[in-house]
Amino acid sequence: MEFTKISSDRIGDSYYKMLHPSGLTIYVYPKKSYNSTYAIFGTNFGSIDTTFMYKGEKIVVPDGIAHYLEHKLFESEDGDAFAKYAKTGAMANAYTSFDKTCYLFSCSDNFEESLNILIDFVQSPYFTEKTVQKEQGIIGQEIKMYDDNANWRVMFNVLTAMYHNHPVSVDIAGTVESIADITAEKLYKCYECFYNLNNMSLCIAGNIEPQEVLRIVDKKLKPSPKQEAYSIFEDEPYEVCQSYIEQNFDIAMPSFVLGFKEKAKQRVATVEEIAATDIILYSLLSDASDLYNKLINEGLINDSFGYEYFEGRGYASVLFSGESRNPEKVTEMIKLTIENLHENGISDKDFEMSKRAIYGKSIEILDNPDNIADILISFDFSKRELYDYINAIAKITKNDIENRLKEQLDVNNCSLSVVKPFCED
Amino acid sequence: MSKINRNPINNRVTFTSIKEDKFKANGIYVNVYLPLDKETAPLNTVLANVISSSCKEYPNMQSLNRKLSMLYGANISGTTRKIGDNLSIILSTQGIDDKYAIDEGEKISKSRAELLCSMIFNPNVEGSAFCKSDVEREKRQVLDYIDAMYNDKRQYSLKRCTEIMFANEQFGINRLGTKEQVEKITPEDLYVAWQNMINNGIFEIVTIGSSDYDDVKEMFARYLPEKQLISTKLNTQVISTVNKINKVNDIQDVSQSKLVMGFRTGIAEPDGDTMAMRLTNSILGGTAHSKLFLNVREKLSLCYYCSSSYNRLKGCMFVESGVETKNIEPAYKEIMNQLNELKNGNITDEEITAAKMSFINATNSICDSIGNLEYWYTSQIFDHEINSPEQAIEKIKAISKEDIIKSANTIKLDTIYTLTGKEKKED
Incomplete structure (x- = not known):
């Protein structure tokens, strides 16, 4: 049982990877002379995993259950994890996204104690009807907070407009109604199916060495049986459901998300594909691009504008978002520029500029242990390696870009979501 | 280092x-x-x-x-x-x-x-x-x-x-x-x-x-040569007394109401014992093991967030929460109740140690980020002295329970602001 050392001459760092006999994948990225260490322990189970097969049985659970489980896992039979962390000084948190649930802490002292707490509580589910009931009020308020958040809603609305069947369009926390159906029994079922170490990963970055991590976790990890549960998703048509969706809020500044849906493959994207997409999007709409400058100089967008490649199990799209008083015009100009891009490709100058910018930013991220561990875990669940991604940027060619472009940014397959103030009357 | x-x-x-x-x-x-x-x-x-x-x-x-x-x-x-x-x-x-x-x-x-x-x-x-x-x-x-x-x-x-x-x-x-x-x-x-x-x-x-x-x-x-500066007086007015509590309610079309309470402490840089107040704030509502988090959120399930923040230059403190309109009053009462617990010295040694450890942890981590390091130093230029993270840690360690009680007793409610949904009008 040994760590594999993965090094990069380019960056001058190394990290270590191991498949532990318990089934858990462990990554350790030492950052010498740092004071703090950041650890993240997560499962490849998120809000989209509401229908799955387990031992020949099809199981459907309420929307929002992964997030609810995240809240409840903090409570063990012998007390609350936050109370335990209070004794080590670590700052702890957790989050649930579309495709994963992660528990994390950062600390400068008492690393061993904090890591023990993390490994213990994530492996010790304890749910009773009473404790489950207590969380309804807290999560209910979390949901209501997001219901009032127009920037959050505009995102889910675009997903609703793009996806017919895929659960990515359902709010991560579910609804007040859906969480009312969550019971201790259902939480235990999800736990049994997905909190299997073969389906999980532990990533640690900072002032730590791999052998030290191994010494601590060896005593704690309970070997898991074979991972048997797997999510099933209904077939998702290529086409978006609707091209436009709008909602009104008590807000003063309208905002939008414009999503270009693409064909989700049987696998998630490779590092080469991600690198190519990063460069395409940078040359298309970074603040150095022609289009961005045109839009901002004409008063159509402001510096809240951004974009992301939104991709996971069974879904893939490019999202452009920001505040605008004329999202229709922005959409029209973006589509026109994309058509031109498909026709003429990226200029040599834009290619070189984008490549350098993306490369520099990917190096800069490595200054922060939080970022490193977050990337390691999401890359692990997508079977990607961090340095492979950075090398892919350095080596990418214009030909790679042209090939990638063929499967992205279809102007005939996009949805615009807009949130607007109520009409005054 | x-x-x-x-x-x-x-x-x-x-x-x-x-x-x-x-x-x-x-x-x-x-x-x-x-x-x-x-x-x-x-x-x-x-x-x-x-x-x-x-x-x-x-x-x-x-x-x-x-x-x-x-x-x-x-x-x-x-x-x-x-x-x-x-x-x-x-x-x-x-x-x-x-x-x-x-x-x-x-x-x-x-x-x-x-x-x-x-x-x-x-x-x-x-x-x-x-x-x-x-x-x-x-x-x-x-x-x-x-x-x-x-x-x-x-x-x-x-x-x-x-x-x-x-x-x-x-x-x-x-x-x-x-x-x-x-x-x-x-x-x-x-x-x-x-x-x-x-x-x-x-x-x-x-x-x-x-x-x-x-x-x-x-x-x-x-x-930037040396210059006689004409109009640059950089100081901050600190008021510690409250004559009358402000109460303001705004109504908007929202589903969750907000409660924000503003307090004056009179403890501010460069003269006040702001380190003790930072610790006091942390015990009240600065962490996920603070009095507000454990009681308003965990015990009463009234909200998703309830936290406090302290501005050491102005000597003011804010408590923020998002609640149902009908729960504004219970939340308000519990916040005041927890503040009174602090004032009356109902603070355990565990709470103090936890707040100190959490401060030490956060302060040590400052040195691991370029942005945090920059802010650490430039935000101190109006303080009575500029401390390194290590020096600040030594100071926080020296704070006693009495210092915290003393700090807590300077906290006075000044303003209660609520933002409520439209249904309130129909009640």
């Missing part, structure tokens, strides 16, 4: 270099401190935006951003920040160190430093006015930002509570100003604001990273 060198260049310019080899990036941060003034705050905010979007050499935003992209995605930014009753204009640049360039021998760091200097001292001005289209674009961005503040109900509620509580003090001034003020700004106004910044600002320049920035120091020294 990083090597920190702080030395004054002259009566208004101080240069701090934090030499740290562990980072792959490095940065230069120019903080200019000016009094917070109702008329000039929006001007300075628009100015920070305009300055960071072009310069003589790269006279439009795109040419500048293309240059930055070629410098491996370097970043240049301009913004303002309220610091006590003062305003700081922050102009900064950050990016990867030379040794990570794909093409060997590129001088990325030096180019960034020169760009930043050129933006601050050789901006894109003609005669005595900034470029009109730059000014109009950045005015509009600030106007959009003012509207966007209204979109975010949590942020908006805190802003409203601050405005109400400090209606008659400098601290109540918003750094963005009002929409009417922003609309009136002319390219000539900005030129005057720029001149004022260069001539009357107090400069704190911080460099962080492994690059050698002696040349940057010289550049700034050349541009």
